[in-house]
Amino acid sequence: MHDASNQDIAEILREIATYLEMQDVPFKPRAFEKVAQTIEGLEEEVSALYKKGGLKALEEIPGVGKGIAERIEEFLKTGRIKDHETLKRQVPVKLADFAGIEGVGPKTIKRLYKELGVKDRATLERAVKAGHIAKLAGFGKKSEEKIAKSLTFANGNRRFILGYAMPQIRRVQARLEEVPGAEKVVIAGSARRKKETIGDADILAVAKNSKAIMEKFVSMPEVAAVIAHGDTKSSVKLRSGLNVDLRVVPAESYGAALNYFTGSKDHNVALRKISVAKGWKLNEYGLFRGAKRLAGKNEEELYKAFGMDYIEPELRENTGELEAARKHALPKLIEYGALMGDLQTQTDWTDGTEPIEAMALAAAKAGLEYIVITDHTKRLAMTHGLDEKRIVLQWKEIDRVQKKLGNKIKILKGSECDILKDGTLDLPDSILSKLDVVGVSVHSHFNLPRAEQTARVIRAISNPHADILFHPTSRIINRREPIDLDMDEVITMAKKTGTVLEINSFPERSDLKDEYIRKCVDRGVKLSIDSDAHSSAHFANLEYGIAQARRGWAGKKDIVNAWPVEKMTKFLKNN
């Protein structure tokens, strides 16, 4: 039988949650919903966990107890869950069709089904067209129009890649900053936590005249639809499809509100639990003991009131940061702008768009002191990958450019050498041994079974000349699944061979994922943060690689290209 993916499992659990909500069952919906979200974010396949450790392994997933574990087991074994089917029989609708419909939740779905026979997108569209919805008790013209409007946004609830959403969000931020009386306009939410993908954007403002800033917000040229427009909260959909929420709060609540709207939800709930245990109350307006305000005007004093150090937004996922903050044991994260070099860049020798010199100058302009030229190798024929002869010619060109640029920037010779199917490398050792930096990467045979794929990659990084494993899982967000690697084994081997694992800053790659970065940090495996630039504009993406590293609790000590060039190359030589 084909194994159910994490996405499949998350989906059916979420459907159970929605059906339970329709029946007004208290608390259980949240339990299912929460697990659905956890499983969605899990790197490890749940089916693999189950195969290895059975029910017990399932119960180790946070939020999964006996009940949900058994239901997951049932789903993995039979492809169905009885409870789900029983619930579905009562309201047999295609829930997925309602996913992107603004303002339509479980209760409304149930009523539309019971009273109008609406069961999917097509029947919903018909009911809207016929004007049936406006006639229902408790509904009106506006509710119907709202549904009609969201039906025209067919894109559902896709997630946006941070690196591409961020410029849009910053543009909105800049517009709001121009409004007279706007004292602070800051990006909150998952964008502030620098999640690799975001569902929507949150902006928080402190302003003398909240009406004026709201007015500006809903009338920006990039707004496609206004979802809500109030005095302190408004919500719009941009033409790009991105939803943006704006909240305006008084200055004394700024820190509490920023904390609240930055999340994550899990982090907030955990913090609020601590607050409840102390007999305090924490909300977006402040931290209170009775009527007395203990903190709220900035985040530092808020955490301090809990006896904690300030927690950087990238760490706020409730994965141990609260405890570490209380023990004053948070890591010192690598700072934005702290990189000294870039260990993966492509030029017009292969699939980059600019010459070596232009790339080197752009890197210097981005504040870097060294750059490694790592063009593709011959196996990647479509990029005109370098063979033994052309790479030697490239070295000459690098020497020429280096001479010309002098001490503006140091240019190192490298390669993004293809890992062949059997784990051998695309260039002979005689060439690799002459390079300053050898990166190796998978660009083919993405679908090998786990054991074979893992053995392939391990063989590659075991080559004494291999320094870095570039974009280790080769995933491309929304486009290509990660290759099936036993990452624990790869990390173990990387430790043994002194191989550096790359954090690729290209927004749709963001590879490694934060949880593996953290494992590397814990186990002393070094990392690099590379742009994988194919043009001079791409050096700006390093910001997102640094963000990813921070989300994985990495510090300067963990990142080899945050070190001076001599220390970096010495490390690669000796490891």
Place this chain on the structure above:
DNA sequence: GCCGTTTTCGGCCCGACTGTTTTCAGTCG
């Protein structure tokens, strides 16, 4: 249904906005 730095039973975050309603349920984050 899950979970435990008061708890293995009794809690489970909390407030804004909307639409249609004279006081609130549903939705969202």
